[in-house]
Structure formats: structure tokens, C-alpha cells
Amino acid sequence: MGESTSMATRIKMKIDLQCGACSALTHQTEPPQRFCPCCGAAFDRFCIKCRKKVDMYFEEWWPEDDECLRTYSPAKKCPSCNSGLEVEKTAKKQEDDDEFAH
Numbered sequence: 001m002g003e004s005t006s007m008a009t010r011i012k013m014k015i016d017l018q019c020g021a022c023s024a025l026t027h028q029t030e031p032p033q034r035f036c037p038c039c040g041a042a043f044d045r046f047c048i049k050c051r052k053k054v055d056m057y058f059e060e061w062w063p064e065d066d067e068c069l070r071t072y073s074p075a076k077k078c079p080s081c082n083s084g085l086e087v088e089k090t091a092k093k094q095e096d097d098d099e100f101a102h
């Protein structure tokens, strides 16, 4: 029997944005925000080599059959020239190996 029930299933779509600088997760608003509300870093990335805007990539996760969680993160590499897109940040994490510890 051919079931012609299109649009019958409602999919709950949740979209989060993950900041590339501070890793904070933000629920996407309408219209989508462009800056991280935690640290102010831009979600958009531009390649310094070829100067193209690099789109965010997303990962999908389906906790239920009708529930989709999508997390967008800023791209870490330019898909065109493959150069790294890490933002210059002076936020130095405490290194585990301390040269002066003895």
C-alpha cells in the first residue's frame, strides 16, 4: 500500500552554535547570531590566504527518531586551500609540563 503521508512526521530540530574560541554552546536564535555571547568571538571565519568566507560545519545527532540536534562549529581549516583558521588568541591554557617544576 502506498502511503502518501508526506509531512506527517514532525521533526524537532534543535540548533546549537559552538564557539570556536571558548567552546561555549549557544542555542541558535532567529535571526542567527554572528558572535559568541560569552566571549564575543565571531562565528564566521575568513581564510587569510584565499580570503574566502568559510562556512561553519555541523554535526547531527538524533537522540530520538523525530528529534534532531545539530551543532554548528566554526571550520578549523579552509576547504579551498586547507590552511588553518584558528583565531589568534592569547588565552594560554596551563601547560601540564612545567619547565620549572622539579
Ligand SMILES: [Zn+2]
Pocket (backbone or CB within 6 Å): 019, 020, 021, 022, 023, 024, 036, 037, 038, 039, 040, 041
Ligand atoms: Zn566564545
Ligand SMILES: [Zn+2]
Pocket (backbone or CB within 6 Å): 047, 048, 049, 050, 051, 052, 078, 079, 080, 081, 082, 083
Ligand atoms: Zn583558503
